[in-house]
Amino acid sequence: MPFRQLIIPPIYVAIYGLTYALAFTLRFDFEVASKEWGLCLATLPLVVGAKSLVNLLTRQWRRKHRYTSLVDFVYVTGDAFIAATLLLAMNAFLPSGGTIPRSIVLIDLMLTVLAIAALRTSIRGYCEIIHPRLHRKLGGISHLPARRAIIFGADASAVAILRALKSGSSEYRICAFIDPEGYAQSGIIGEAQVFSGEVDLARVATKVRAELLLIPASTPGRVVRELLVQCHDAGLLAHVIPGIDEIVNGRYRLATREVTISDLLRREPTKLDMDGMRKYISGHRVLVTGAAGSIGSELCRQILALGPEALVLLDQSECGIFSMEQEFLSKATGGTRLDYEVSDIRDGEALAQIFEDHRPQLVFHAAAYKHVPLMESNPQEAIRNNIFGTKTLVDTSDQFGVERFVLISTDKAVRPTNIMGSTKLFAEKYLQAVSQKSKTQFMTVRFGNVLNSAGSVVPTFRRQIQEGGPITVTHPDMVRFFMTIPEAVQLVLQAGAIGTTGGVMILDMGEPVKILDLARDMIYLSGLKYPDDIDIVFKGLRPGEKLYEELFYESEVSAEKIHEKIFLAHRAPISTRLVKESLARLQSAIEQSRTAAAETLRDITAQFVAIDEGQTTETIPAATKKAA
Secondary structure, three states: OOHHHHHHHHHHHHHHHHHHHHHHHHHOOOOOOHHHHHHHHHHHHHHHHHHHHHHHHHOHHHOOHHHOOHHHHHHHHHHHHHHHHHHHHHHHHOOOOOOOOHHHHHHHHHHHHHHHHHHHHHHHHHHHHHHHHHHHHOOOHHHOOOEEEEEEOOOHHHHHHHHHHHOOOOOEEEEEEEEOOOOOOOEEEOOEEEEEOOOOHHHHHHHHOOOEEEEEOOOOHHHHHHHHHHHHHHOOEEEEEOOHHHHHOOOOOOOOEEOOHHHHOOOOOOOOOHHHHHHHHOOOEEEEEOOOOHHHHHHHHHHHHOOOOEEEEEEOOHHHHHHHHHHHHOOOOOOOEEEEEEOOOOOHHHHHHHHHHHOOOEEEEOOOOOOHHHHHHOHHHHHHHHHHHHHHHHHHHHHOOOOEEEEEEEHHHOOOOOHHHHHHHHHHHHHHHHHOOOOOEEEEEEEOEEOOOOOOHHHHHHHHHHOOOOEEEOOOOOEEOEEOHHHHHHHHHHHHHHOOOOOEEEEOOOOOEEHHHHHHHHHHHOOOOOOOOOOEEEOOOOOOOOOOOOOOOHHHOOOEEEEOOEEEEOOOOOOHHHHHHHHHHHHHHHOOOHHHHHHHHHHHHHHHHHHHOOOOOOOOOHHHHHHO
């Protein structure tokens, strides 16, 4: 136990004794007779013991003094009343002439409350005011003056952040609050002035001589984006600081950090059915393909936290699998068996052996080629991996009686104009066809881009900025849906818990983001100016690229909302015969040439899109039409 915790109980005991003696002194106008002093000394152990017992039972000593608040004062008062009541009750058992006068008990009660409140307030004041200044003078926090900062917001969360910063050896001196909602109606909080309503950040910063803006982590991404531009214009640094939840949970000691691109896209926290997710994963054997990729690796991390019996990580990249193995060596697995498989999903015999060895009950299929321009140049490989590889994995899962199979799809599978999107649409259709006769629950989760995935736009922009530019953007009007990897994976797992077989679940991606705005934001985040420091050039659409992506087909627009951020699409039925014939056509085409493969895939894609758009049912057998 730390020395500070050991010293507090004796201090309380001393205060209990002193306040009791002082109560006698005040009661008898500082002229206490020897008889009364004798009574005081005789009952002193009883009084101190009663107060200490109440303190011990209510754990008053354990309540952190440096974070004292009004709630603590309520507890202090309550403890004093309980102790006083106990003492009055004990008078009935004391001999005549040895009872404690009720007036003494009342005075002692008030003195005890005042003394303990003064102690707690003094400790908090020392921790918030004196200790930080001494620490700085004696060599703490780099010997530099405190950095003058503005906090965005003036609600309870912002005030809690102020208190948290003052409670430790903070490097910041809060000199102002920006109150956009008008909670505080101007005025002063602590030593900091509050500026309410729509304010000129540059003017405020100049007035209070601030050098940075502290933004609570709970601030919506749209607001963070606006603040970042204002900070850039005002010459202010922008840092993110933990929000109220982290402070309440005692995690506020985490250092502030610079604003990241993820902060600009932050959305409202997702409410997850953790019990439902844990129910279908905990104690089960799970296999993840593409386990070393951006989505696959995060799937593995979050699945591991849900306590599966076994987790099989499968990827064709030996370096990627080795990296995941090294990462998980330092993690607490909670009894989960981890197995690492370097294999290709196109190898049916190898997959069958893996399924025989591990007997997975759940499969998350994240393995795929996803780079649009590269797949335009390599259509045969895209077809082999994204279509036939998925077919092999689906067939093997069906053969070995997997309970649930989740395919990770993409918005590029909606009215695809490129090879990659077409292969993912075919994968969706194959899953839908097999699900019609299989005991395995096959389901698809479709969503847009994720931030910082390998080969995506954010790492590319970051590299171009580091090289001094220019940043290359395809088109000034190009927009994309974005989501952070952790949120996407959370929703994938949630979808897997509530989805239905053959269904396509579509994640709510929020508002689309202009790639041009993203590029400008990343320039600002780097502390540079556009176009003074780094320019942006437009290179035109590449083969297969679209200005905007879509998440729904026309027939899916009336999708059922099964979660606040998940839609279940009701799509047109698919003919198993059509899918099998299309597979045979593709197999023949990829054996011929790249051109044949690409043209055949485009032809098949047009058929699939026409079915999903309700434009044709000619390729659906009569029995299927009747069922539809």
